[in-house]
Amino acid sequence: xxxxxxxxxxxxxxxxxxxxxxxxxxxxxxxxxxxxxxxxxxxxxxxxxxxxxxxxxxxxxxxxxxxxxxxxxxxxxxxxxxxxxxxxxxxxxxxxxxxxxxxxxxxxxxxxxxxxxxxxxxxxxxxxxxxxxxxxxxxxxxxxxxxxxxxxxxxxxxxxxxxxxxxxxxxxxxxxxxxxxxxxxxxxxxxxxxxxxxxxxxxxxxxxxxxxxxxxxxxxxxxxxxxxxxxxxxxxxxxxxxxxxxxxxxxxxxxxxxxxxxxxxxxxxxxxxxxxxxxxxxxxxxxxxxxxxxxxxxxxxxxxxxxxxxxxxxxxxxxxxxxxxxxxxxxxxxxxxxxxxxxxxxxxxxxxxxxxxxxxxxxxxxxxxxxxxxxxxxxxxxxxxxxxxxxxxxxxxxxxxxxxxxxxxxxxxxxxxxxxxxxxxxxxxxxxxxxxxxxxxxxxxxxxxxxxxxxxxxxxxxxxxxxxxxxxxxxxxxxxxxxxxxxxxxxxxxxxxxxxxxxxxxxxxxxxxxxxxxxxxxxxxxxxxxxxxxxxxxxxxxxxxxxxxxxxxxxxxxxxxxxxxxxxxxxxxxxxxxxxxxxxxxxxxxxxxxxxxxxxxxxxxxxxxxxxxxxxxxxxxxxxxxxxxxxxxxxxxxxxxxxxxxxxxxxxxxxxxxxxxxxxxxxxxxxxxxxxxxxxxxxxxxxxxxxxxxxxxxxxxxxxxxxxxxx
Numbered sequence: 241x242x243x244x245x246x247x248x249x250x251x252x253x254x255x256x257x258x259x260x261x262x263x264x265x266x267x268x269x270x271x272x273x274x275x276x277x278x279x280x281x282x283x284x285x286x287x288x289x290x291x292x293x294x295x296x297x298x299x300x301x302x303x304x305x306x307x308x309x310x311x312x313x314x315x316x317x318x319x320x321x322x323x324x325x326x327x328x329x330x331x332x333x334x335x336x337x338x339x340x341x342x343x344x345x346x347x348x349x350x351x352x353x354x355x356x357x358x359x360x361x362x363x364x365x366x367x368x369x370x371x372x373x374x375x376x377x378x379x380x381x382x383x384x385x386x387x388x389x390x391x392x393x394x395x396x397x398x399x400x401x402x403x404x405x406x407x408x409x410x411x412x413x414x415x416x417x418x419x420x421x422x423x424x425x426x427x428x429x430x431x432x433x434x435x436x437x438x439x440x441x442x443x444x445x446x447x448x449x450x451x452x453x454x455x456x457x458x459x460x461x462x463x464x465x466x467x468x469x470x471x472x473x474x475x476x477x478x479x480x481x482x483x484x485x486x487x488x489x490x491x492x493x494x495x496x497x498x499x500x501x502x503x504x505x506x507x508x509x510x511x512x513x514x515x516x517x518x519x520x521x522x523x524x525x526x527x528x529x530x531x532x533x534x535x536x537x538x539x540x541x542x543x544x545x546x547x548x549x550x551x552x553x554x555x556x557x558x559x560x561x562x563x564x565x566x567x568x569x570x571x572x573x574x575x576x577x578x579x580x581x582x583x584x585x586x587x588x589x590x591x592x593x594x595x596x597x598x599x600x601x602x603x604x605x606x607x608x609x610x611x612x613x614x615x616x617x618x619x620x621x622x623x624x625x626x627x628x629x630x631x632x633x634x635x636x637x638x639x640x641x642x643x644x645x646x647x648x649x650x651x652x653x654x655x656x657x658x659x660x661x662x663x664x665x666x667x668x669x670x671x672x673x674x675x676x677x678x679x680x681x682x683x684x685x686x687x688x689x690x691x692x693x694x695x696x697x698x699x700x701x702x703x704x705x706x707x708x709x710x711x712x713x714x715x716x717x718x719x720x721x722x723x724x725x726x727x728x729x730x731x732x733x734x735x736x737x738x739x740x741x742x743x744x745x746x747x748x749x750x751x752x753x754x755x756x757x758x759x760x761x762x763x764x765x766x767x768x769x770x771x772x773x774x775x776x777x778x779x780x781x782x783x784x785x786x787x788x789x790x791x792x793x794x795x796x797x798x799x800x801x802x803x804x805x806x807x808x809x810x811x812x813x814x815x816x817x818x819x820x821x822x823x824x825x826x827x828x829x830x831x832x833x834x835x836x837x838x839x840x841x842x843x844x845x846x847x848x849x850x851x852x853x854x855x856x857x858x859x860x861x862x863x864x865x866x867x868x869x870x871x872x873x874x875x876x877x878x879x880x881x882x883x884x885x886x887x888x889x890x891x892x893x894x895x896x897x898x899x900x901x902x903x904x905x906x907x908x909x910x911x912x913x914x915x916x917x918x919x920x921x922x923x924x925x926x927x928x929x930x931x932x933x934x935x936x937x938x939x940x941x942x943x944x945x946x947x948x949x950x951x
Contacts, residue, residue, distance in 0.1 A: 559596025573610030636667025754821030
């Protein structure tokens with residue numbers, strides 16, 4: 241008897257093989273590693289994919305529109321994926337003659353489809369018909385053995401949902417992108433690379449809307465009245481924002497020469513519950529806030545920690561921790577770390593997690609397995625510790641906060657101030673990443689009089705809506721039901737790669753904005769959130785066996801055809817407008833002749849350079865180093881733009897004859913801020929080097945180099 245197990249990644253196959261047999265033998269086929277062992281007369285071969293091994297392509301590439309698709313090996317489609325060929329051939333070779341097949345890829349839609357395609361196209365239809373499925377949330381020996389000994393049937397509805405998602409993404413993305421590029425080519429005789437997508441375009445649309453909100457926003461001045469009292473007390477006028485300058489001046493005059501009379505002191509206690517366990521979205525958001533990691537980077541690290549066996553499966557939307565994961569066992573193993581054990585000993589018994597409402601049928605929330613890492617990179621360690629401390633704090637006691645609200649009279653004007661402090665640390669003691677408000681309460685009571693040192697009027701302006709960052713955009717997509725927990729980070733990365741958006745505080749460039757404006761004018765369906773959300777719901781309904789895969793794909797074809805018809809009908813206007821926006825987006829500065837300096841691409845040299853828009857009258861050109869970006873900052877010597885290039889990043893004038901402008905070095909991290917917990921960085925200032933908090937300007941902690949060394 242010969243059994244074949246198909247895994248998603250090489251590291252997973254190693255973990256699974258070693259969990260199933262201590263005698264598992266590592267073998268090689270070409271450049272592919274696989275594992276074999278024998279037990280009770282049965283030979284088991286553990287094979288691995290490397291993510292998706294097969295990709296969709298049109299049956300007839302010469303057709304104008306692609307709706308008839310087939311699955312082919314990925315290496316036939318993408319030459320950069322040539323290494324995939326050995327994995328496909330290994331599965332084809334070692335599955336021949338096998339009598340039993342086990343699908344052991346990650347238990348989600350993508351993992352299910354990866355394994356299904358490997359079985360169907362690499363092992364044959366017979367392999368699919370009798371394949372069993374291992375379902376696990378961690379790659380610990382115990383979980384792997386349990387999944388192997390208690391397999392489930394292959395969920396064909398989950399497979400169909402995965403197939404439908406890939407087909408929808410293909411027919412929307414490829415057909416509409418082709419159509420837009422064709423409209424540019426036929427209306428301007430120029431070629432530019434464009435992309436649109438079922439989720440990508442509505443996401444860009446959200447960012448464009450925010451960009452326009454910010455641009456249209458007109459700031460309104462207002463005044464805040466503050467009173468500075470003895471004992472370092474700052475009280476605010478209860479009028480809040482005052483939009484009438486005369487009223488602000490009158491309020492200020494009413495307070496002149498008056499002391500503050502304490503009218504009411506109220507101290508309350510409130511309970512602060514432990515946080516919920518991490519799902520993928522909240523982990524990405526927290527890692528961005530604490531460490532500045534992009535959501536995609538966090539997802540990659542979390543996936544790596546999972547495949548190493550240190551944490552559970554990360555692509556989950558669950559805020560639940562079922563007892564079946566074994567709380568006591570995990571804490572016992574974590575107690576092998578001298579730092580974690582101090583926190584674990586303080587947890588109340590019996591162990592009971594504080595759970596949220598969100599569920600995921602496939603996996604629990606993200607948690608440590610208890611296996612302690614032998615060595616991790618600096619970034620991996622940050623995410624690992626974040627997951628562990630969050631897990632510990634979930635089981636902690638409620639924290640108790642005390643708030644002091646004091647109401648005052650200065651003349652006839654009402655003022656108040658608030659203070660907060662911790663009465664009982666509870667779970668806050670186990671989560672070092674949360675800033676704790678622990679202010680001193682002044683010793684005052686009703687009827688006391690406080691000396692007023694000064695009363696000031698601060699002029700401010702209303703602010704526009706905040707720009708999205710990657711973490712807040714992921715939260716917005718989740719709220720609107722666009723994309724999935726696994727795809728949202730990739731969608732944002734695509735928008736950056738397509739050069740439609742830029743910056744940590746996301747801004748949309750002219751090309752991105754004009755594409756959305758043009759599509760909204762002539763074929764609004766592709767920017768529609770409702771259409772995207774409808775298909776996301778239907779993909780879920782496929783898994784629940786409420787609708788068929790074929791019905792969803794047929795409906796999608798009709799929608800795509802309607803969009804393509806709109807583009808074709810208006811192709812001259814669409815093509816012209818998009819090309820004009822593209823040209824504007826390529827302008828990086830002003831040439832010495834008065835023309836525009838434009839980013840251009842040389843097909844012959846396969847390189848990007850900067851040239852004058854008045855060519856051939858002006859033949860000014862500037863080459864760019866590989867990987868260089870043109871900055872908005874101008875050179876002080878010649879006013880041409882600066883470029884950023886190399887590692888570490890260096891700045892130089894676009895004109896190499898003008899000379900370098902200096903380095904853009906990454907500040908050295910030298911510790912954690914004692915006030916807010918963020919990273920302390922070595923910085924350079926007017927008077928030399930010093931230590932400063934990365935949270936500046938919100939946190940203004942600074943320290944001399946000498947003080948840091950003494951500590």
